[in-house]
Every structure is written in C-alpha cells, then in structure tokens.
Amino acid sequence: MLTVMRTAAAGLAVLLAAGCAAPAPPRSQASAAAGTACARAQAPPEAETATTIDVIGQAYFCILGDYYSGATLDARSLLTAGFAALTREINRHGREVPEAIMPALTGDRKADWAAFASAYRKITDRVPDLRDRLAVVTLEAIVAALGDDHARWTHDLKRPLDYYDGDDYGLGLETNVTGSQMDGDSGVALAPLFVTAVLGGAARAAGLRPGDIVEAVNGSAPFVDGEATPAIGALYPRYPDARPVEVRLLRESTGRRWSVTLKPALYPRDLAALQVVRSKLLDDDVAYVRMTGFSPDSANRVLRAISRLRSGRTLSGVVLDLRGNGGGSPTEANRLLGAFVHGKVTAYQCTAGGACEAGRTDDTVELLGLPLVVLTDRGCASACEHFSSAVKDLHLGRLVGTRTAGAISGPAQAYLLGNNTVLVFPARHHLGPNREVIDRIGVPPDYHVAPTPKDAAAGRDPALARALTLLRE
Amino acid sequence: MRDPLKQPMRPIVAAAAALAALAASACSAPAPPRAAAASTAPAGPATLPAPTGGGAVGTTALYLKDTSRPDPWNLDVQARELKVTLWYPAERRDGRRAPYMTPKESELTLKGLGVTGAPYDMLSRTRTNAVKDAEPVGQGLPLVVLSPGFTEPVSTLTSLAEDLASRGYVVAGIDHTYENYATTLSDGRVAECLACDSDTDPGFGAGVVKSRAADVSFVLDRLTSEWDGADLIDRGRIAMVGQSIGGAAALATMVEDSRVRAGIDLDGTTYARIPKKGLSRPFMFVGSPQHASGGLDNSWDRDWRLLTGWKRWLVVSGAEHRSFTDAPLLSDALGVTSPAGVLPGARAAELDRTYVAAFLDLQLKGRRQPVLDGPSARYPEVRFCPATCAQS
Numbered sequence: 001m002l003t004v005m006r007t008a009a010a011g012l013a014v015l016l017a018a019g020c021a022a023p024a025p026p027r028s029q030a031s032a033a034a035g036t037a038c039a040r041a042q043a044p045p046e047a048e049t050a051t052t053i054d055v056i057g058q059a060y061f062c063i064l065g066d067y068y069s070g071a072t073l074d075a076r077s078l079l080t081a082g083f084a085a086l087t088r089e090i091n092r093h094g095r096e097v098p099e100a101i102m103p104a105l106t107g108d109r110k111a112d113w114a115a116f117a118s119a120y121r122k123i124t125d126r127v128p129d130l131r132d133r134l135a136v137v138t139l140e141a142i143v144a145a146l147g148d149d150h151a152r153w154t155h156d157l158k159r160p161l162d163y164y165d166g167d168d169y170g171l172g173l174e175t176n177v178t179g180s181q182m183d184g185d186s187g188v189a190l191a192p193l194f195v196t197a198v199l200g201g202a203a204r205a206a207g208l209r210p211g212d213i214v215e216a217v218n219g220s221a222p223f224v225d226g227e228a229t230p231a232i233g234a235l236y237p238r239y240p241d242a243r244p245v246e247v248r249l250l251r252e253s254t255g256r257r258w259s260v261t262l263k264p265a266l267y268p269r270d271l272a273a274l275q276v277v278r279s280k281l282l283d284d285d286v287a288y289v290r291m292t293g294f295s296p297d298s299a300n301r302v303l304r305a306i307s308r309l310r311s312g313r314t315l316s317g318v319v320l321d322l323r324g325n326g327g328g329s330p331t332e333a334n335r336l337l338g339a340f341v342h343g344k345v346t347a348y349q350c351t352a353g354g355a356c357e358a359g360r361t362d363d364t365v366e367l368l369g370l371p372l373v374v375l376t377d378r379g380c381a382s383a384c385e386h387f388s389s390a391v392k393d394l395h396l397g398r399l400v401g402t403r404t405a406g407a408i409s410g411p412a413q414a415y416l417l418g419n420n421t422v423l424v425f426p427a428r429h430h431l432g433p434n435r436e437v438i439d440r441i442g443v444p445p446d447y448h449v450a451p452t453p454k455d456a457a458a459g460r461d462p463a464l465a466r467a468l469t470l471l472r473e
Numbered sequence: 474m475r476d477p478l479k480q481p482m483r484p485i486v487a488a489a490a491a492l493a494a495l496a497a498s499a500c501s502a503p504a505p506p507r508a509a510a511a512s513t514a515p516a517g518p519a520t521l522p523a524p525t526g527g528g529a530v531g532t533t534a535l536y537l538k539d540t541s542r543p544d545p546w547n548l549d550v551q552a553r554e555l556k557v558t559l560w561y562p563a564e565r566r567d568g569r570r571a572p573y574m575t576p577k578e579s580e581l582t583l584k585g586l587g588v589t590g591a592p593y594d595m596l597s598r599t600r601t602n603a604v605k606d607a608e609p610v611g612q613g614l615p616l617v618v619l620s621p622g623f624t625e626p627v628s629t630l631t632s633l634a635e636d637l638a639s640r641g642y643v644v645a646g647i648d649h650t651y652e653n654y655a656t657t658l659s660d661g662r663v664a665e666c667l668a669c670d671s672d673t674d675p676g677f678g679a680g681v682v683k684s685r686a687a688d689v690s691f692v693l694d695r696l697t698s699e700w701d702g703a704d705l706i707d708r709g710r711i712a713m714v715g716q717s718i719g720g721a722a723a724l725a726t727m728v729e730d731s732r733v734r735a736g737i738d739l740d741g742t743t744y745a746r747i748p749k750k751g752l753s754r755p756f757m758f759v760g761s762p763q764h765a766s767g768g769l770d771n772s773w774d775r776d777w778r779l780l781t782g783w784k785r786w787l788v789v790s791g792a793e794h795r796s797f798t799d800a801p802l803l804s805d806a807l808g809v810t811s812p813a814g815v816l817p818g819a820r821a822a823e824l825d826r827t828y829v830a831a832f833l834d835l836q837l838k839g840r841r842q843p844v845l846d847g848p849s850a851r852y853p854e855v856r857f858c859p860a861t862c863a864q865s
Contacts, residue, residue, distance in 0.1 A: 166676025
C-alpha cells in the first residue's frame with residue numbers, strides 16, 4: 001500500500017526515496033485494467049508531456065472505471081470541483097473569461113464529460129498562455145475531490161540536480177505535529193508544538209534539539225485556542241519551496257528563548273538511520289525491532305533480526321516499533337502477522353458495493369511464540385495500520401503509544417496517463433479484520449502514552465518503557 | 474543482473490508502481506529483459522569471444538580478509554572477506570580453461586535472476602579463454618580493478634577482463650561478498666545476496682558504493698603482498714571500471730582513494746558525493762540511451778559539472794543496461810530472447826571492449842585514441858554527450 005504520510009521528510013524526498021527504491025509491479029497485476037480508460041503503470045514512463053483536456057478526460061474515466069467507488073460516485077462532483085479550480089486559477093492570474101460558466105450536467109457521465117470538455121476548450125482558448133497551468137489545476141482538483149488519502153496525481157516530478165540518494169529536503173526537523181496532520185489527513189494535533197527529532201540540515205546547523213518548544217513559526221502562533229494553525233505547515237516545505245522559515249524557540253530546561261531562520265534545502269540523512277529494519281537486544285531478553293516501512297522483504301528482515309537476537313538466549317518478548325512507519329505492502333503485513341497467528345483474516349479489500357476480498361496471514365511463516373508489544377503513533381499509516389489493526393483485533397499483542405494515522409483508504413494502484421504522468425488511487429477500500437473502517441479513524445493503542453517535550457529533551461522514551469514493563473508483567 | 478534499485482523479479486504490491494515507474498527511470502537504467510517472459514529453446518553453453526589483444530591470458534583467484542572492519546551485510550561476521558579474480562598476461566596459452574563459475578554459483582545466480590529456460594548449471598559450462606593459474610608474464614603492467622553490477626558476480630565481466638589482460642593489463646575483479654547471488658568463499662561456503670534484503674532502503678546505493686570503495690582500497694593495499702605475480706604491477710598506473718553500481722563504485726573509489734588514477738562507469742546511476750572542488754582525474758561515463766543527458770536520472774548530469782579533468786560521456790544506441798556485461802553473450806545459452814532493436818551480444822562486446830580499452834590505453838599508457846575524440850564511422854552507435862545526445 002502506498003505510503004501517503006508526509007512527515008518532516010517532505011514530499012520530494014519521500015517520493016524520490018520511495019520511488020527510487022520501489023520495484024516494478026508484479027506481472028500478474030501488470031495487465032491493462034480491463035475496460036477502462038487507463039492502463040496500470042508498469043514500465044518506466046517516457047518524458048512527461050503537457051497535460052491536455054484529453055489527459056484530464058482519460059483520468060476522469062479512469063477514476064470512474066477503476067476507483068473503488070467509481071461505479072457509484074456522483075461524477076458531477078468531480079467535474080464541478082475541476083471547473084471551480086479552473087475558474088479560480090484564471091482569476092488568480094488577474095484574468096477573467098466571460099464564458100467561464102459551468103455547463104449544466106445531467107448525470108450522464110459521458111454526456112457530462114462532453115459538455116465539460118467543450119466548455120473547457122472554449123475557455124482555455126481565450127487564455128492560451130495559461131493553458132498548461134489550467135490543465136494542471138483542473139486535474140489536481142478532480143483527484144482531490146475524491147478526498148482520498150491514497151489518491152494522487154504525480155506530475156512535473158523534478159528533483160534538484162544536486163540530489164543524492166538518501167537525501168531529504170526541508171528544514172531537517174520533525175515535530176509532534178506531522179506534515180500530514182497539517183494536510184488534515186490524520187489525527188488531532190496537540191499543543192505545545194515541539195521538536196521530536198533533528199534529522200540534519202538547517203535544524204542541526206542551528207543547534208535545535210529534541211524537546212525544544214516551537215513558540216512561533218514565521219511570527220504566527222502554532223496553536224490558537226488549542227487548534228493547530230496553518231503556520232505549522234511552513235515547517236515542512238517541499239521542493240522547490242526554498243523560502244526561509246523563522247522559528248521562535250523555547251528550551252524549557254534553561255529557559256532560553258531565541259529565534260532562528262531556517263532555510264529549506266537538501267541535506268544528507270544518516271545512512272544507518274534510513275535502514276528500514278533495525279534491531280537490538282534490550283534488557284538482555286527483549287528483541288527490539290524498529291521498522292519504518294513495509295517495503296519488499298521487510299517482514300523477512302524483521303523475522304531474521306528476531307531470530308538472530310534469539311540465538312543462544314531465551315527471549316521474553318518482542319517490541320516492534322512502528323512509530324513513523326509509513327506503510328508499504330499488504331503482503332509484507334500479512335507475512336509478518338503470520339509469525340504471530342495462522343489461519344486468520346487480517347483485512348478486507350472491498351468495492352463500494354460491498355464485494356470484499358479477504359487478506360490472510362501468511363501461514364508459511366513459522367510462529368514465533370513470543371509476547372508482542374507494538375509501538376504506534378500518528379506516523380503509523382496505511383499497511384502499518386493494516387498490521388496494527390490485525391494485532392489488536394486478533395489479540396496478537398498489545399499496542400502502546402498513540403492512535404495511528406487513519407490513512408488507509410485502500411491499496412493504491414498506479415495508472416499511466418497519456419502524457420506519461422501517473423494517477424494513483426485505490427481500486428479497493430480497506431477494512432479491518434472485523435470489517436471495520438480504519439481509514440480516517442485509525443487504530444487506538446491499548447495503552448495511551450503520548451510524547452512530551454520533557455521526555456524528548458531528556459532522551460526518554462516512555463512508550464518503550466511501558467512496553468518493556470508490559471512484557472515483564 | 475539488475476540495477477540495484479529495481480526488482481523486476483519480485484512480486485510486490487502494485488501500490489508502489491507509480492513511484493516505481495517514475496523512479497525506475499529516475500534512478501537507474503532500463504529493466505533487464507524479462508528472462509522468464511520470452512524463452513526459446515536454449516542452444517548449448519556459450520563461448521566467450523576470443524580476446525583481441527593477441528596475448529595469452531591467465532586467471533587465478535585470491536581470497537583476502539580485512540579484519541579491520543566488520544562485514545557490512547552479515548552482522549555475525551567480524552571481518553570482510555573478499556574473493557578477487559585476477560586476469561593477467563600469461564606465458565603460454567595451453568592449459569585448462571578456467572571455469573566461468575561453479576555449478577552451484579550458476580544455479581543460485583539463475584534462480585536469483587528467475588531464469589528458468591536453461592539447466593541450472595548452464596553458466597558454469599560457459600567456455601572462457603583464460604588458462605587457470607597460468608604463469609604470469611610481463612612487468613610494469615597497469616592494473617584495472619573491475620566491479621560488477623548489483624546481484625552479479627564479477628564473472629559477468631569476464632569477456633571484458635580477458636580482453637584487457639590480452640592487451641597487457643592486470644585485471645583484479647572483485648566479488649563484493651553478499652552483494653551478489655553467489656560467491657564461493659575460501660572455505661567453500663557460498664555467500665548469497667544478503668544485501669538484496671535491503672536494496673529498497675533509501676540511501677542503499679550510497680551505502681553500497683561507500684562499502685565498495687573500502688573493498689577496493691583494501692584490495693589495493695593487499696594485492697602486492699598477497700599475489701605471487703604482484704611484481705608485474707605498476708602501482709602508479711591503476712584504473713577502475715565497473716558496471717551499474719560497480720560503475721558508481723568506481724567513481725566513489727576515486728573520490729576516496731587517489732591511487733586510482735582513472736575510472737569508467739558503465740551505465741551505473743551514481744551515488745558518491747564528489748567534493749565541491751571537483752574531481753580532476755580522468756573519468757568516462759558509458760551508458761545506454763537511458764543515461765543520455767537530460768534524462769530522468771540526473772546523476773550523471775550532476776556529476777559531470779564536478780568532473781574537472783579529462784572526461785567523456787558516451788551513450789550507445791541500442792544498448793541496454795546489461796549490454797556492458799557478458800549477459801548478451803549468454804542469452805542464447807540461457808534461452809533468453811532480447812527485445813528487438815537491442816545490440817546483439819557480439820557487437821555489444823566489441824563496443825564495450827573497444828571503448829574501455831581505448832580509455833585505459835590513453836589514460837594509463839599514454840597512447841592517443843582517436844575514437845575518444847568524437848563520433849567514429851566504425852562505431853556509429855556511440856554518441857558523445859552532453860553535446861550531441863540530449864533527450865528530446
């Protein structure tokens with residue numbers, strides 16, 4: 001499942017990193033989606049060309065044909081959203097087109113498209129210099145109208161010329177409010193805003209530390225009346241946004257208040273920290289495994305790490321740290337679940353009409369037979385929530401931390417459009433093992449342990465401490 | 474035999490496809506032919522083309538152990554063990570030809586690649602030209618380090634290695650342990666591809682080339698003391714050539730180790746950070762059309778600005794990622810059909826050998842090489858970037 005989380009790493013770096021690493025689709029799924037306007041992306045696309053009304057039409061019919069609720073959704077809502085964006089963009093350029101009036105729609109998908117396309121052509125002919133830009137905002141708005149955390153249109157992908165594998169783009173910090181929370185994708189943001197990790201770049205150069213409280217971003221308060229403000233979003237710039245960000249900080253331990261200006265840039269990450277699976281032995285008898293994604297082979301890597309820590313000693317349990325795990329493949333989730341139980345349904349993938357396919361544990365995996373505690377947070381999204389909900393519903397272990405992201409609409413499929421851009425959305429909707437909706441709701445922990453600035457400043461990890469306590473009980 | 478960042482053989486969720494597709498082109502070279510997709514009845518084992526340099530060629534293996542660092546992939550091994558295959562000018566050409574690889578290595582390699590159209594020992598039956606453990610001959614010879622693509626043993630560069638040895642070079646091919654499907658270690662254990670587990674991690678390529686640079690520096694440290702024929706080598710004339718991530722490793726090694734005077738990257742997306750002041754030693758990129766300037770993978774464009782010495786950037790029409798290895802020479806034997814329009818194996822080998830040797834003859838022997846001055850009527854496939862090869 002495609003990760004949709006945008007953490008401090010920001011869109012570009014995440015996209016490139018995941019993108020560079022992601023394998024080709026399996027051949028069984030690589031055939032063109034039958035009877036729809038679009039083909040599943042398989043080979044690397046050629047160079048992108050301009051987005052045209054025909055490409056928009058292809059995307060529209062692709063969504064109606066393959067999106068999980070494409071058969072039943074009101075197609076007029078997509079066209080209306082696209083048209084609204086189109087007219088707003090014209091106005092944004094200080095222009096106006098007298099004929100820019102939404103055509104009457106009837107509910108007949110093909111006829112409505114023809115009417116839309118005809119109006120679109122007339123309008124854009126009046127502002128030919130804006131043609132490419134208008135096409136982009138129109139298609140973006142149609143995809144956004146799905147309101148789906150796994151739907152996106154990737155286009156105009158450029159990476160900075162000085163990008164190196166493993167680089168991130170941004171300010172080099174993470175806070176307790178993630179970029180995706182700012183996008184409204186996931187969860188409630190709680191004051192105060194504080195630094196949870198310094199990854200490199202400008203934040204490291206400026207001497208920021210975990211636990212530092214962010215009192216203002218570009219002069220604006222991050223919270224007003226307890227509600228997160230859009231100001232926080234400036235902490236997560238995406239390439240090519242390079243506007244400096246002024247941050248006012250408080251270090252509670254010393255009482256120091258100061259301001260720094262951080263400039264977004266590419267910065268190298270610590271390569272070891274980028275490994276998707278890392279492990280260590282805690283207290284001589286607990287296998288601690290941190291897994292930042294359900295990438296190919298990741299389940300096997302986790303199991304091998306546990307097996308290695310287990311050799312020559314008796315383990316009392318496993319702590320699986322899934323905080324910040326942006327998801328990946330449901331196959332990997334099912335494989336890892338197969339180490340804890342066999343013969344169970346772990347999730348359902350459903351059409352809007354209620355036809356579901358069950359996902360099952362991979363019973364070829366040997367059962368570990370060890371107590372399990374899973375650490376979760378708002379950064380645990382998509383396949384990570386598939387895994388966590390199965391652990392919870394099937395009573396395979398205990399969850400400690402905070403509620404997961406609630407960003408698990410369904411396994412995203414990629415479709416190649418005629419101008420070599422890629423449209424991504426789920427063809428099936430994800431439900432938990434008890435057929436419950438997890439998308440937008442998340443998976444609550446059994447033991448709620450929230451991060452605090454004091455703990456972050458002191459380098460304490462109370463969620464992990466609670467996990468170890470639970471394994472002792 | 475794939476670029477490290479692509480996994481055409483492995484089933485994964487299609488969710489990643491969009492990004493995969495984008496990044497596949499952004500990060501690397503074209504997909505290798507789908508081995509299982511189009512199979513024909515296999516011919517007999519392959520015979521590698523005769524070396525063109527005229528001299529007889531010997532080969533032998535060295536097993537070196539670096540106790541100063543733990544293995545980067547096998548956490549239970551506290552030293553880095555490396556197998557180095559040497560190819561060198563030999564006195565006589567009679568004697569037993571060296572095996573291409575062992576039957577077990579052949580099996581693991583073909584299984585790793587998903588090749589099912591041939592018996593699993595087929596690669597081990599490939600006919601080579603070098604005589605096993607032949608007596609070396611010569612003195613003051615330049616040294617060329619070879620580094621293969623990810624998942625590939627250095628055997629996959631044998632055709633190039635034999636040719637260079639026949640032209641008077643000592644060639645040291647390194648099997649970077651656990652970075653290919655099979656390498657037999659000194660005690661008979663067969664190391665498999667542990668690195669394959671993490672090859673989708675961000676920063677993976679950067680880590681691999683750093684580790685390979687350390688492998689090469691260690692081999693250069695030890696080669697003179699560990700091999701009887703080492704006094705043949707002129708340690709002032711060392712170059713490195715690699716394919717795919719091996720080519721990226723050539724650049725990374727040159728950044729780290731000034732003993733390497735010149736390098737060639739054969740179709741490898743690069744990862745090492747060249748210092749801002751630039752790299753002034755000679756370097757040449759040779760790639761498939763996916764690596765033309767202005768392509769989605771901009772790593773060569775990025776590095777080109779930082780190469781301040783003699784440099785070339787060649788793009789070969791009709792080449793694909795594996796055209797710079799033995800793979801096209803082996804495809805018939807493996808029952809793998811190349812896509813239409815791809816350079817036939819013999820031609821690919823000829824171009825590869827010609828341009829690599831020309832570069833080394835120029836940089837290490839000081840011999841003028843007109844083929845490197847510009848387009849050549851004999852080799853119309855080769856275009857010179859960035860001047861005349863930008864993608865439209």
